[in-house]
Amino acid sequence: MSAAPLRRKVTKGRVVRTPEGFEVGQSVHFVSVSPRTWIMTLEPVEEAERLAAALPVAPTSPWSEAMTRVQGIAHAAGRRPREAGPVEFDSTTSDAEALAFATIVAPKRRPRGTRGVVR
Amino acid sequence: MAWYDDSSLYYGAPAEVLAQGDIVVATTGVFEGDRGDVSPASPLYFGEERLVQVWLGSTRTLPEAPSLGLRARWGLAMVLPHACALEKEFNERVADLVAAGHMQPEAEHLANNDVSLDRFIALAPLCTYGELAPERHTGVQTGARLGAFPVPENVSTGIPPAWVDLRRISTTDVTLVDVEPMRLASLSSLAQAHLQAALAKHWAYRDLSRYDELQRAFGQRITAVVPISTGKKLRVGFTLEDGAQLVFDASDKPLPQPNAPARRPRPSRS
Numbered sequence: 095m096s097a098a099p100l101r102r103k104v105t106k107g108r109v110v111r112t113p114e115g116f117e118v119g120q121s122v123h124f125v126s127v128s129p130r131t132w133i134m135t136l137e138p139v140e141e142a143e144r145l146a147a148a149l150p151v152a153p154t155s156p157w158s159e160a161m162t163r164v165q166g167i168a169h170a171a172g173r174r175p176r177e178a179g180p181v182e183f184d185s186t187t188s189d190a191e192a193l194a195f196a197t198i199v200a201p202k203r204r205p206r207g208t209r210g211v212v213r
Numbered sequence: 214m215a216w217y218d219d220s221s222l223y224y225g226a227p228a229e230v231l232a233q234g235d236i237v238v239a240t241t242g243v244f245e246g247d248r249g250d251v252s253p254a255s256p257l258y259f260g261e262e263r264l265v266q267v268w269l270g271s272t273r274t275l276p277e278a279p280s281l282g283l284r285a286r287w288g289l290a291m292v293l294p295h296a297c298a299l300e301k302e303f304n305e306r307v308a309d310l311v312a313a314g315h316m317q318p319e320a321e322h323l324a325n326n327d328v329s330l331d332r333f334i335a336l337a338p339l340c341t342y343g344e345l346a347p348e349r350h351t352g353v354q355t356g357a358r359l360g361a362f363p364v365p366e367n368v369s370t371g372i373p374p375a376w377v378d379l380r381r382i383s384t385t386d387v388t389l390v391d392v393e394p395m396r397l398a399s400l401s402s403l404a405q406a407h408l409q410a411a412l413a414k415h416w417a418y419r420d421l422s423r424y425d426e427l428q429r430a431f432g433q434r435i436t437a438v439v440p441i442s443t444g445k446k447l448r449v450g451f452t453l454e455d456g457a458q459l460v461f462d463a464s465d466k467p468l469p470q471p472n473a474p475a476r477r478p479r480p481s482r483s
């Protein structure tokens with residue numbers, strides 16, 4: 095199954111800090127350029143959408159197949175119903191048990207004053 | 214083919230409830246220093262990160278908290294706690310309700326309606342190999358590298374070859390991920406066991422392979438290891454496959470130096 099092309103996104107925002115050419119409180123539009131890059135513009139939404147359409151196609155994401163599988167599904171929040179199981183009781187750890195864990199299952203390296211060995 | 218590169222060994226049928234190793238769509242994040250802006254919009258792509266300003270300090274002195282940014286990531290993440298940890302408070306509540314006279318189904322219904330139970334879940338983000346230095350790829354892909362856990366491609370869900378960054382674990386409200394359709398895939402029992410080993414190795418910095426080294430040294434499988442409490446002195450008992458019992462006492466004395474093979478002096482070239 096081929097990956098669906100990633101669509102451009104234009105969304106509204108409001109300036110809270112002032113990059114050059116902008117003032118606090120101004121309404122702006124953000125145009126996505128790539129997954130990590132946006133253009134902030136004072137242009138109206140129609141012009142912002144025209145700008146978005148004129149931009150080069152965003153690079154294909156390694157996640158595009160996974161995104162295609164879930165595209166269009168509504169967000170949801172909640173919790174799957176659970177059935178009761180045995181209660182996991184809290185328990186103490188004796189010195190001997192702790193030392194046995196730390197000794198038999200050997201440390202990767204001893205603590206040092208410096209950051210030490212690269213693994 | 215091994216568990217880390219064979220999707221039929223790695224992936225398994227989903228449990229009825231959220232389980233350790235499940236791959237979900239979720240937000241993860243890392244707090245950073247005095248950086249970031251207000252996020253303009255929700256991310257549109259998996260793997261997308263935004264550095265957003267959380268707090269803006271004014272005095273730069275204690276007790277005020279410093280300015281703080283959050284590098285929030287949207288995409289796939291792996292569930293790290295064991296199912297028992299995800300249901301501990303729920304099971305306790307049901308037991309309390311049953312003890313108070315409720316019937317079991319009613320107790321489960323009441324406990325299921327309490328969203329405060331087992332509210333927190335630890336997640337670690339899935340990353341692509343493009344986010345990793347090439348010389349690290351093999352170590353991560355084979356599950357050898359500490360702090361990482363491999364994720365092979367899953368054709369049915371579209372998950373690409375990826376890896377879990379165990380250094381970027383974050384806590385999330387479980388109701389954001391424990392609902393359809395946020396779960397995309399689940400692990401097999403074998404892959405879950407490797408995940409548990411990877412978590413222990415990363416967090417405790419303990420090398421579980423020493424257990425295998427001990428078995429090789431004994432010449433047979435160890436069936437039980439029992440710490441024997443004797444006050445301050447450490448004593449450990451091993452039971453081997455043939456039933457033999459070995460007891461080891463800890464000692465403060467340094468180990469003798471191994472005898473290095475004697476080297477003959479090199480003949481002079483002159």
